[in-house]
Amino acid sequence: AQSVTQLGSHVSVSEGALVLLRCNYSSSVPPYLFWYVQYPNQGLQLLLKYTSAATLVKGINDFEAEFKKSETSFHLTKPSAHMSDAAEYFCAVSEGFGNEKLTFGTGTRLTIIP
Amino acid sequence: NAGVMQNPRHLVRRRGQEARLRCSPMKGHSHVYWYRQLPEEGLKFMVYLQKENIIDESGMPKERFSAEFPKEGPSILRIQQVVRGDSAAYFCASSPSRQGASTDTQYFGPGTRLTVL
Numbered sequence: 001a002q003s004v005t006q007l008g009s010h011v012s013v014s015e016g017a018l019v020l021l022r023c024n025y026s027s028s029v030p031p032y033l034f035w036y037v038q039y040p041n042q043g044l045q046l047l048l049k050y051t052s053a054a055t056l057v058k059g060i061n062d063f064e065a066e067f068k069k070s071e072t073s074f075h076l077t078k079p080s081a082h083m084s085d086a087a088e089y090f091c092a093v094s095e096g097f098g099n100e101k102l103t104f105g106t107g108t109r110l111t112i113i114p
Numbered sequence: 115n116a117g118v119m120q121n122p123r124h125l126v127r128r129r130g131q132e133a134r135l136r137c138s139p140m141k142g143h144s145h146v147y148w149y150r151q152l153p154e155e156g157l158k159f160m161v162y163l164q165k166e167n168i169i170d171e172s173g174m175p176k177e178r179f180s181a182e183f184p185k186e187g188p189s190i191l192r193i194q195q196v197v198r199g200d201s202a203a204y205f206c207a208s209s210p211s212r213q214g215a216s217t218d219t220q221y222f223g224p225g226t227r228l229t230v231l
Contacts, residue, residue, distance in 0.1 A: 036222075043118075043205060043222040044157070090156055100209065101147060101170060102220060104156035 002027040002093045006105035014113045019078040021108045023065075023091030026072065033074040034092040034102065035065055044090065050074060061085070086112045116141065118208050118223035119188075126229045133193040133200070135226045139208030146189040147220060148181060151203040163189060196230045203227050 007022040025031055032051050036044040048059025055067040065076045074091060088109050092102040119138040127133050139146050144165055149157040162170040163183040174181065178196075183189040193200055204227075207220035 034219075041227075043224040044207075045222070046219055049219060100145075100220070101159045101162055101173075102149075102157070102207075103159065104149075106156045 002031065002095060002103045004091050004093050004103055004105035006089075006091055006108050008108055009106065010109045010111065012111040012113055013081045015083055016080050019063075019076070019081045019085065019110065021076040021089050021091075021110065023074045023076065023105060024072050025074060025091070025093045027093055027095065029095050032094045032100075033065075033067060034094070035059065035063070035074075035076050036090045036092060038088045038090065038107075040087075047076070047089075081110075081112050083112050083114065086110055118206055118221050120204075120206050120223035120226050122226060123224060124227050124229070126231065127196050128231050129197055130195050133196050133228055133230075135191040135193075135204050135206075135228070137189040137191070137206030137208075137223060139189070139206075140210075140221055143208035143210045143221075145209045146183050147207045147209075148189075148191050149205045149207065151205060151225075153202070157205060160191075193228075196228075198230050201228055201230045 003026045005024045034049045035047040037047050038044050047063050048057045050057050050067045058064045063078045065074050067074050088107045090107045091105045094100050094102050121136050146163045148160040151157045159173040161174050161181045166185050178194045180192045203225045205225045206223045209220045
């Protein structure tokens with residue numbers, strides 16, 4: 001069985017500061033890992049994904065995440081927060097190879113302080 | 115290339131009525147997934163379908179819920195005799211995954227927000 005834990009349901013950072021959103025996963029097989037962003041009353045948009053290639057994954061809008069197998073983590077970072085980054089962020093895991101259903105974390109709401 | 119389309123965007127039903135949610139996958143995508151998001155929670159997998167086949171329905175409630183993805187037309191998530199606890203956002207995602215290929219990205223629709231009065 002697979003699961004995802006997102007530490008911190010709410011994170012606030014100042015505009016221009018570093019963004020760090022935490023995600024730890026559990027999977028019985030090498031995982032495929034994803035970060036999605038959800039703006040109010042909208043669907044989910046893929047930020048980036050890890051599928052066993054490079055451990056440092058770069059996504060859209062200067063977001064990146066690093067896969068650390070020893071820590072079972074896939075934290076999302078952005079060097080400098082922008083007001084438009086305010087949204088809900090979801091980490092997700094799948095087993096791939098015919099079992100692509102996504103298991104989501106409970107989400108982290110990111111607030112940007114002007 | 116149009117994205118995943120869902121309709122209606124908002125649906126209001128009274129207890130005991132039926133709700134039908136539609137999802138048109140992206141062009142060229144033959145795999146559809148349905149997820150449910152309860153207020154203040156993450157998304158929970160419900161069902162995974164390919165054309166005319168249910169591949170995985172391990173997340174579907176045993177009663178009142180059904181899904182289909184016919185050869186022609188959109189995928190339909192049907193909820194019979196709705197109750198207040200069914201109020202949620204229902205998201206559809208599609209992917210172009212081919213058998214034996216590694217995971218392809220799931221592209222999400224804007225969701226249908228169901229309110230049961």
